[in-house]
Amino acid sequence: VQLVESGGGLVQAGGSLRLSCAASGHTFSAYAMSWFRRAPGKEREFVAGIDWNGVRTYYDDLVKGRFTITRDNARNIMYLQMNNLKPEDTGVYYCAASVSSKVTVALGPYRDWGQGTQVTVSS
Numbered sequence: 645v646q647l648v649e650s651g652g653g654l655v656q657a658g659g660s661l662r663l664s665c666a667a668s669g670h671t672f673s674a675y676a677m678s679w680f681r682r683a684p685g686k687e688r689e690f691v692a693g694i695d696w697n698g699v700r701t702y703y704d705d706l707v708k709g710r711f712t713i714t715r716d717n718a719r720n721i722m723y724l725q726m727n728n729l730k731p732e733d734t735g736v737y738y739c740a741a742s743v744s745s746k747v748t749v750a751l752g753p754y755r756d757w758g759q760g761t762q763v764t765v766s767s
Contacts, residue, residue, distance in 0.1 A: 645669035645741045645756045652737060652761030655729055659765070663724040665739030665758060673697075673717035676742040678754065679724045681763075683735040691737070692724060693747030702747045707733070729765045736760040 651663040663679070678693035692713040693702045701713050712725040722739060740754035748754075 645672055645675070647739050647741060647756055647758035649737065649739050649758040649761040652763045654764045654766065657730055657765055657767050659729050660725070660727045661729065661763060663726065663737055663739075663761060663763075665722040665724075667720040667722070667741065669720075672720045672741070674745060676744055676747045677715060677722045678702075678740050678742065678747060679713065679722075679737055680740060680751070680754075681733075681735040681737045682760075683732070686735075688738065688751065690749040690751075693749075694722065695747055696745040700747070702749075726763070729763075731765045731767045734763060734765050737763055 646668045648666045676695050679691040680688045681691050682688045694713045698715050710728045715722040738760045739758045741756040742753045743755050744753050
């Protein structure tokens, strides 16, 4: 699966952004998808994930209640709606496709990655 993220940008604290991840490849609907981010000076970390059919979603505690992950398997697109953004949300956001139908927090099961999109939240 080839993945392309879009929707990043510069926003003030308290603002919102919606990231998109467009996938090519007929197997998109079979796999769990997740968003990760790499903050400046830090390792890539799990942000949110969604199982293959969109029924179950998972969030890091730092974003729970502010971010919403969804997917449209008919259009091969995944989204991350980010509200009430904070400066600590700044980083490069990556979408990733797992080899499993279930979400995992660890990076290992994610075989395909996008190129990343920059999100910068100013205080």
